[in-house]
Amino acid sequence: MIRPNASLRQIYESGLARQYADWLAGMNESIAISRNLQSLGLPGAWSVGRVQTPTLALLAKPPHV
Structure with a gap:
């Protein structure tokens, strides 16, 4: 069923906000953890x-036996 774009606007804006928040948090957390670990x-x-x-952790850790 074809729906008008206006009915999906809220979903679009939610995704956009989540994407921006993930980018901003990830960037700031990466800088913070890097500086703290470098100071050690x-x-x-x-x-x-x-x-x-979590995705990198799945790739880096061997599976449990």
Whole structure:
């Protein structure tokens, strides 16, 4: 069924707000964690994100036996 664009505007705006919040939080958290870990002597840049962090953990950790 074809619906008018106006009926989907709220869903679009919710997704856009979530995308912006994820980007902003991830950027700030990545900078904060990188600076804190670098002050402890751990080199490199660390990346944090709402979806990225658990996905990378699944890829980096071996499966439980």
